[in-house]
Amino acid sequence: MSFARVRALVVVGMLALVALVFVIVAMLRDTQSNAGLGEGCPADWPRADVTLREAKEVKIEVLNGTDRPGLAASVGDDFRNRNFKVEKESNAKKQIDDVAVLRYGPKGVGGAHLLRAYFLNAADHEYDPKITTDVVKVTLGNSFQQLATTTEVNQSLGDLGAPVAPPGSCPMADD
Structure with missing residues (x-):
């Protein structure tokens, strides 16, 4: 395998790894996962x-x-x-x-x-x-x-x- 191919595979592998880390961090820090579920709603209010x-x-x-x-x-x-x-x-x-x-x-x-x-x-x-x-x-x-x-x-x-x-x-x- 030529040096150019090895270098290309390493670059693609690093990009995939960075993308995977980015997706995991985004999912863990998601602040909208409970949006619209009525949390923090007064207990006496009806649920629609x-x-x-x-x-x-x-x-x-x-x-x-x-x-x-x-x-x-x-x-x-x-x-x-x-x-x-x-x-x-x-x-x-x-x-x-x-x-x-x-x-x-x-x-x-x-x-x-x-x-x-x-x-x-x-x-x-x-x-x-x-x-x-x-x-x-x-x-x-x-x-x-x-x-x-x-x-x-x-x-x-x-x-x-x-x-x-x-x-x-x-x-x-x-x-």
């Missing part, structure tokens, strides 16, 4: 489930907050066709002018995030830490026209990013 849910995992109640008869049933069918679990369809106690209002508790954060995409992030969302179920209440308003298409939902989810824990709550730690 910030896992983005699939439609088949999301339970919803559809409420008609307009004067259009049958809107809740029609939109409930649309949600069923998109694999959501529609628990109930009824009329809201009062009319709203918005596109929709999503009401949810700590267990419904991931589901509400998905539903925001179906309204192209035009729905208001109201987090209530006292709600103990994972059901998201969808109140349709006078500005509602239709649910987004699959492509629009995917684009909207990209724009929205990952679900985050609402103020006054902490992300649920992975078990």
Whole structure:
């Protein structure tokens, strides 16, 4: 073997060794390994489930907050066709002018995030830490026209990013 080959092998070996040491040091000094796990969170704050849910995992109640008869049933069918679990369809106690209002508790954060995409992030969302179920209440308003298409939902989810824990709550730690 020529001297040039030996020298090249030594240089490549040293570079590989330096890269391995660099990777090990970076992994040992990582300060973000527990990011988003709710450490340091007050004990009395609720733990929000910030896992983005699939439609088949999301339970919803559809409420008609307009004067259009049958809107809740029609939109409930649309949600069923998109694999959501529609628990109930009824009329809201009062009319709203918005596109929709999503009401949810700590267990419904991931589901509400998905539903925001179906309204192209035009729905208001109201987090209530006292709600103990994972059901998201969808109140349709006078500005509602239709649910987004699959492509629009995917684009909207990209724009929205990952679900985050609402103020006054902490992300649920992975078990």
